[in-house]
Amino acid sequence: MTYETILYEEADGVATVTLNRPDKLNAVTGQMLDELKDAVARAGASPDVRCLLLTGAGRGFCAGQDLSDRAVASERPDLSQTLGQGYNPLIKAITELPMPVVCAVNGIAAGAGANIALACDIVLAKRSAKFMQAFAKIGLIPDSGGTWHLPRMLGLPRALGLAMLAEPISAEQAVTWGLIWQAVDDDMLMIEANAFAKKLATQPTRGLAEIKRAMRASFANTLDEQLALEAGIQGELGRGHDYGEGISAFMEKREAKFTGE
Numbered sequence: 001m002t003y004e005t006i007l008y009e010e011a012d013g014v015a016t017v018t019l020n021r022p023d024k025l026n027a028v029t030g031q032m033l034d035e036l037k038d039a040v041a042r043a044g045a046s047p048d049v050r051c052l053l054l055t056g057a058g059r060g061f062c063a064g065q066d067l068s069d070r071a072v073a074s075e076r077p078d079l080s081q082t083l084g085q086g087y088n089p090l091i092k093a094i095t096e097l098p099m100p101v102v103c104a105v106n107g108i109a110a111g112a113g114a115n116i117a118l119a120c121d122i123v124l125a126k127r128s129a130k131f132m133q134a135f136a137k138i139g140l141i142p143d144s145g146g147t148w149h150l151p152r153m154l155g156l157p158r159a160l161g162l163a164m165l166a167e168p169i170s171a172e173q174a175v176t177w178g179l180i181w182q183a184v185d186d187d188m189l190m191i192e193a194n195a196f197a198k199k200l201a202t203q204p205t206r207g208l209a210e211i212k213r214a215m216r217a218s219f220a221n222t223l224d225e226q227l228a229l230e231a232g233i234q235g236e237l238g239r240g241h242d243y244g245e246g247i248s249a250f251m252e253k254r255e256a257k258f259t260g261e
């Protein structure tokens with residue numbers, strides 16, 4: 001697929017996907033959703049990629065759904081369909097991608113834009129960036145996983161406050177509340193995010209993918225179920241290359257060379 005609303009680049013084991021409608025704060029169109037889903041699948045299928053880095057061009061990360069596509073009442077689609085066919089598969093693709101997904105939030109992340117970021121595994125943001133559950137301002141609920149991620153990350157009081165007030169919070173506040181990993185000085189965002197992504201791309205990818213799967217599965221599991229899941233995964237990983245390499249590297253007091261297997 002040729003991309004017109006995003007950029008896609010592979011280098012050093014990292015696929016970098018950049019939302020690229022800067023004049024509209026990278027607001028999401030149907031075309032952008034199709035391109036994003038294709039890009040995530042492409043990264044997942046590439047033998048050279050062991051980490052995905054998502055960011056935005058210009059002063060915003062993503063302002064959510066492009067509302068100009070919803071301006072004409074008679075042309076408004078059934079939103080359950082736009083979610084079911086567009087946003088939901090994208091959120092699933094990110095959360096189930098068997099490699100770490102780093103998100104570099106370079107500016108405002110609003111509506112579905114915020115929740116696409118929150119679906120990623122490690123989120124860094126410019127100190128000047130803001131996160132906004134904008135949905136209530138247009139009579140909607142947080143979608144794209146917002147009502148799933150927010151209460152789990154924040155607890156109900158803050159999740160409800162963010163969703164109902166629909167006011168932006170700063171990147172620092174997002175860190176303090178446990179919504180994201182780190183806020184960094186604006187001019188350091190891409191330096192830090194690239195360093196994170198490149199480092200993660202040299203780590204035991206299969207193990208990292210299983211960390212992500214097990215952590216997410218835990219929300220629906222009892223302790224017994226989770227212990228059994230951990231034992232099963234560990235059994236598999238214990239037969240893999242990277243476990244053996246990690247042990248050898250430790251014994252030989254050298255850096256491990258993980259293949260991702």
Ligand code: T3D
Pocket residue numbers: 023024025027063064065066067068070079082083108110111112113132134135137138140143
């Ligand atoms: O519809 C479905 O399929 C259901 C799914 C819904 C998912 C959702 O995401 S719903 C939530 C949609 N998003 C919003 O409600 C946020 C709307 N945007 C804003 O509230 C503000 O733009 C921001 C708080 C994000 C940023 O404000 P500010 O003052 O920094 O920038 P601005 O001047 O408002 O925006 C700059 C430009 O981007 C401007 O264009 P212009 O006038 O210079 O040509 C603005 O219209 C455009 N823009 C910003 N957000 C959107 C947008 N254009 C279309 N859609 C947007 N969401």
